[in-house]
Amino acid sequence: MSEHVVVVGGGMVAHRFVEALTARDTGSAFHVTVVAEEDRAPYDRVGLSAFFSGSTPEDLTLGAPGLWESPGTTLRTGSRAVSLDREGQCVTTADGTRLAYDHLVLATGSYAWVPPVPGADLAGVFVYRTIDDVIALRDWVVRRAAELGRPVRGAVIGGGLLGLEAAGAVVGLGAECTVVEFAPRLMALQVDEGGGHALRRTIEAMGVDVRLGTASERIEADADGRVAGLRLSGEEDPLPVDVVVFATGVRPRDELAGAAGLPTGARGGVVVDEGCRTPDPLIWAIGEVACIEGRCLGLVAPGYTMAEIAVDRLLGGDATFPGADLSTKLKLLGVDVASFGDAFATTPGALELVHSDPVAGVYKKLVVTDDARTLLGGVLVGDASAYASLRPMVGAELGADPGLWLLPENAGAARPQVDLPAEAAVCSCNNVTVGAVRDAVTDHQCHDVAAVKACTRAGTSCGSCIPLVKKIMGAEMAKAGVIVSTALCEHVGLSRAELFNAVMVSELRTFSEILTRFGTGRGCDICKPVIASILASLYDEHVLAGDRAALQDTNDRYMANLQKDGTYSVVPRVPGGEILPEQLVLIGRIAQDYGLYTKITGGQRIDLFGARLEQLPGIWQRLVDGGMESGHAYGKSLRTVKSCVGSSWCRFGVQDSVGMAVLLELRYRGLRSPHKIKLGVSGCARECAEARGKDVGLIATENGWNIYVGGNGGFTPRHAELLVEDVDDATAIAIIDRYLVYYVRTADRLQRTAPWQQEHEGGLDRIREIVVDDALGIAADLEAHMARHVDDYEDEWAAVLRDPVRLRQFSSFVNAPDAADPTLAYVTERGQRRPATAAERAAGGTSSGPVLIAPTTLEVRS
Ligand SMILES: Cc1cc2nc3c(=O)[nH]c(=O)nc-3n(C[C@H](O)[C@H](O)[C@H](O)COP(=O)(O)OP(=O)(O)OC[C@H]3O[C@@H](n4cnc5c(N)ncnc54)[C@H](O)[C@@H]3O)c2cc1C
Numbered sequence: 001m002s003e004h005v006v007v008v009g010g011g012m013v014a015h016r017f018v019e020a021l022t023a024r025d026t027g028s029a030f031h032v033t034v035v036a037e038e039d040r041a042p043y044d045r046v047g048l049s050a051f052f053s054g055s056t057p058e059d060l061t062l063g064a065p066g067l068w069e070s071p072g073t074t075l076r077t078g079s080r081a082v083s084l085d086r087e088g089q090c091v092t093t094a095d096g097t098r099l100a101y102d103h104l105v106l107a108t109g110s111y112a113w114v115p116p117v118p119g120a121d122l123a124g125v126f127v128y129r130t131i132d133d134v135i136a137l138r139d140w141v142v143r144r145a146a147e148l149g150r151p152v153r154g155a156v157i158g159g160g161l162l163g164l165e166a167a168g169a170v171v172g173l174g175a176e177c178t179v180v181e182f183a184p185r186l187m188a189l190q191v192d193e194g195g196g197h198a199l200r201r202t203i204e205a206m207g208v209d210v211r212l213g214t215a216s217e218r219i220e221a222d223a224d225g226r227v228a229g230l231r232l233s234g235e236e237d238p239l240p241v242d243v244v245v246f247a248t249g250v251r252p253r254d255e256l257a258g259a260a261g262l263p264t265g266a267r268g269g270v271v272v273d274e275g276c277r278t279p280d281p282l283i284w285a286i287g288e289v290a291c292i293e294g295r296c297l298g299l300v301a302p303g304y305t306m307a308e309i310a311v312d313r314l315l316g317g318d319a320t321f322p323g324a325d326l327s328t329k330l331k332l333l334g335v336d337v338a339s340f341g342d343a344f345a346t347t348p349g350a351l352e353l354v355h356s357d358p359v360a361g362v363y364k365k366l367v368v369t370d371d372a373r374t375l376l377g378g379v380l381v382g383d384a385s386a387y388a389s390l391r392p393m394v395g396a397e398l399g400a401d402p403g404l405w406l407l408p409e410n411a412g413a414a415r416p417q418v419d420l421p422a423e424a425a426v427c428s429c430n431n432v433t434v435g436a437v438r439d440a441v442t443d444h445q446c447h448d449v450a451a452v453k454a455c456t457r458a459g460t461s462c463g464s465c466i467p468l469v470k471k472i473m474g475a476e477m478a479k480a481g482v483i484v485s486t487a488l489c490e491h492v493g494l495s496r497a498e499l500f501n502a503v504m505v506s507e508l509r510t511f512s513e514i515l516t517r518f519g520t521g522r523g524c525d526i527c528k529p530v531i532a533s534i535l536a537s538l539y540d541e542h543v544l545a546g547d548r549a550a551l552q553d554t555n556d557r558y559m560a561n562l563q564k565d566g567t568y569s570v571v572p573r574v575p576g577g578e579i580l581p582e583q584l585v586l587i588g589r590i591a592q593d594y595g596l597y598t599k600i601t602g603g604q605r606i607d608l609f610g611a612r613l614e615q616l617p618g619i620w621q622r623l624v625d626g627g628m629e630s631g632h633a634y635g636k637s638l639r640t641v642k643s644c645v646g647s648s649w650c651r652f653g654v655q656d657s658v659g660m661a662v663l664l665e666l667r668y669r670g671l672r673s674p675h676k677i678k679l680g681v682s683g684c685a686r687e688c689a690e691a692r693g694k695d696v697g698l699i700a701t702e703n704g705w706n707i708y709v710g711g712n713g714g715f716t717p718r719h720a721e722l723l724v725e726d727v728d729d730a731t732a733i734a735i736i737d738r739y740l741v742y743y744v745r746t747a748d749r750l751q752r753t754a755p756w757q758q759e760h761e762g763g764l765d766r767i768r769e770i771v772v773d774d775a776l777g778i779a780a781d782l783e784a785h786m787a788r789h790v791d792d793y794e795d796e797w798a799a800v801l802r803d804p805v806r807l808r809q810f811s812s813f814v815n816a817p818d819a820a821d822p823t824l825a826y827v828t829e830r831g832q833r834r835p836a837t838a839a840e841r842a843a844g845g846t847s848s849g850p851v852l853i854a855p856t857t858l859e860v861r862s
């Protein structure tokens with residue numbers, strides 16, 4: 001005769017409890033009944049916002065439907081437990097049903113707390129906790145927009161994790177949105193001051209209004225009792241709003257337990273011991289309703305741990321709660337936010353390493369021990385690509401300069417490669433260790449991410465650990481000599497080269513069409529820029545056309561190079577390094593007028609540093625008026641064609657290297673590729689242009705040109721190798737056309753020409769057969785591709801200047817488009833300005849310190 005376990009609450013943690021019990025209770029010792037107040041089976045509350053991007057309630061349903069059909073489980077949806085009789089060991093539901101239990105598990109979660117603001121009960125006020133809440137919010141926004149004949153104005157009260165999720169939902173519904181937060185920064189519980197500022201700037205740049213350090217005093221109604229305004233402390237006029245969402249925190253639903261005499265914590269929650277048991281030995285509490293180690297935990301991972309512990313205890317085990325890992329990685333309003341370990345540096349002697357790009361909204365902080373060896377925690381805003389690798393290393397030695405972890409992802413080769421210990425956690429939602437992922441690959445033959453997910457559960461909740469799972473899986477497979485999947489990412493099962501061909505053949509032109517046809521989900525930081533790059537390589541439409549702007553990295557989005565202080569550099573294109581005196585004067589004048597730092601670059605350009613976002617269009621306009629254009633000093637595209645002076649001036653020159661460089665640069669400018677590409681042309685074998693250090697290098701001979709390929713100066717510098725000798729100009733160009741297009745079509749994401757060439761089947765010899773001898777019969781097609789590129793090229797910067805909509809994105813502040821960013825601080829060095837260091841900022845303004853030529857305070861605008 002089986003014992004009856006009654007679970008009150010049908011949320012995420014109850015679901016995990018039932019799954020774990022049915023999996024482990026092989027002798028059918030228990031029958032479990034779940035009393036669930038909501039009208040649906042347990043669903044993924046963490047993924048609730050996906051509802052606004054097309055997911056249905058069914059998509060959010062957790063686990064296999066068969067779970068509730070097994071004879072050992074009963075799910076009672078739409079049924080609320082209203083009282084608990086501990087003496088009689090039974091629970092009564094709202095319809096009067098009495099359910100006797102042998103063991104009771106309370107998994108009632110939390111409710112959204114609404115502060116006592118007058119007007120909080122008006123029509124048009126919502127919370128954000130359940131599927132019903134989001135359906136009601138969506139219906140209201142859609143209906144009001146139709147009634148008002150204009151976009152709805154929304155306010156989200158609460159600038160924490162949930163508030164920003166809710167703001168994303170409101171914006172996604174086409175409404176305008178203001179986020180109101182009492183604290184002086186956003187996400188105060190997860191990120192520090194610097195992170196909060198970065199987050200604010202990025203969110204504001206997306207058009208969301210942010211009001212910090214202010215309280216909501218009253219919600220005002222229109223004549224029909226609907227929300228019409230929100231009065232904020234210290235502001236004379238109310239904000240005109242049509243919908244208000246409260247995201248002001250949650251409170252545990254401990255009323256059932258409290259009424260039955262079970263102890264509750266000082267701030268609520270059913271008090272349990274380390275085995276998740278209440279003082280009543282027959283009653284457990286798990287998930288958000290449990291007060292464990294003196295507090296309630298509002299994340300799903302510790303809830304899942306508690307569910308596993310309760311199951312273990314029921315089955316006679318002695319599992320204990322290991323403490324909560326409160327690490328989080330989220331994508332809020334499209335911005336990466338992650339916080340892990342000792343994010344606020346509370347450990348004595350802890351050091352903080354900070355990298356900040358204020359305008360781009362990137363802020364990264366690592367907290368390390370006083371000897372800078374051991375990682376304690378961190379905060380990542382705007383670029384959380386290192387999160388998956390860093391979080392498991394909390395408490396471990398970083399093994400290299402910690403600063404390397406703060407580099408952008410596409411400098412990935414520089415990130416230290418660490419062998420994670422087997423016990424390090426990969427997936428904190430599901431408590432999966434590195435060792436478990438390795439075992440899945442070796443012992444259970446899981447050779448793709450889906451198989452590892454199914455076997456270990458890693459990555460099945462929030463999904464932030466998937467990049468790391470993939471990396472561990474790949475390393476393990478490589479060790480075992482198994483071919484590693486070339487899938488681009490979790491969403492696209494094709495390699496970059498396969499996807500390129502698929503897009504080319506299908507002629508699809510938008511990200512969403514491509515993902516629907518060749519992938520799944522909504523895409524990620526890997527597939528988005530790759531698809532943007534493929535579209536740019538195939539169709540010479542503007543780099544920001546259609547839905548592409550949102551796919552681009554910052555430099556591409558703003559068409560200029562982001563520098564360390566958040567300003568940009570502009571690098572006027574100077575084909576072949578050949579420049580008219582009046583063009584030199586023009587560049588000098590621009591630099592003077594905008595106060596820009598100037599430098600001759602390694603690629604024969606004059607780089608202009610320190611331009612603020614809102615100054616870029618003005619600078620481009622002056623270049624255009626002077627017959628010049630900006631060049632690509634960013635993005636994965638042609639950078640420069642370096643050349644020596646060649647036969648026109650040099651005593652040794654045997655060919656016109658400048659003329660050839662000009663021709664090549666004008667031909668390949670704007671060409672998007674898997675990695676940046678540079679070319680070089682030397683007028684004789686003396687090689688003054690160092691052409692063999694380039695992706696494609698030409699060295700003049702008496703008879704024409706020797707072409708070298710696959711050299712570059714990345715992290716592992718390589719000399720280019722000889723592809724073909726003594727070809728004339730036209731042949732040289734045809735071969736370079738073919739080589740470049742073949743590389744663009746077949747290389748992996750972020751793969752430079754050197755590794756592509758090395759890893760190509762048959763190596764350089766095979767590439768030579770294809771691009772020189774036309775072994776595959778595709779030479780004409782490759783040349784035609786390049787010819788289209790050349791014909792369709794347009795000056796991207798001039799195109800932006802002609803487009804008032806695109807021009808609007810070039811402002812530092814949404815609400816003050818012409819205002820300069822007051823956070824920038826400079827000092828003068830060798831007669832030019834450069835960004836002030838942290839020490840100089842701190843000493844700025846004092847008579848002994850360096851002379852600051854711009855302010856140092858972080859802007860706080862309200
Ligand atoms: C929009 C949103 C985003 C989130 N994002 C994240 C995230 O990124 N990462 C993260 O870790 N966490 C996130 N969370 C929090 C996470 O969803 C919760 O920690 C988790 O759902 C808690 O699970 P639970 O089972 O304890 O409670 P719940 O999932 O709230 O389930 C409790 C259930 O019990 C029911 N119930 C309550 N009382 C009774 C009763 N008397 N009778 C019957 N049924 C009852 C409730 O109706 C509810 O369905 C997010 C939450 C929201 C709302």
Ligand code: SF4
Nearest residue numbers: 644650653683684688
């Ligand atoms: S490579 Fe030859 S042609 Fe060019 S500058 Fe040097 S010596 Fe002169």
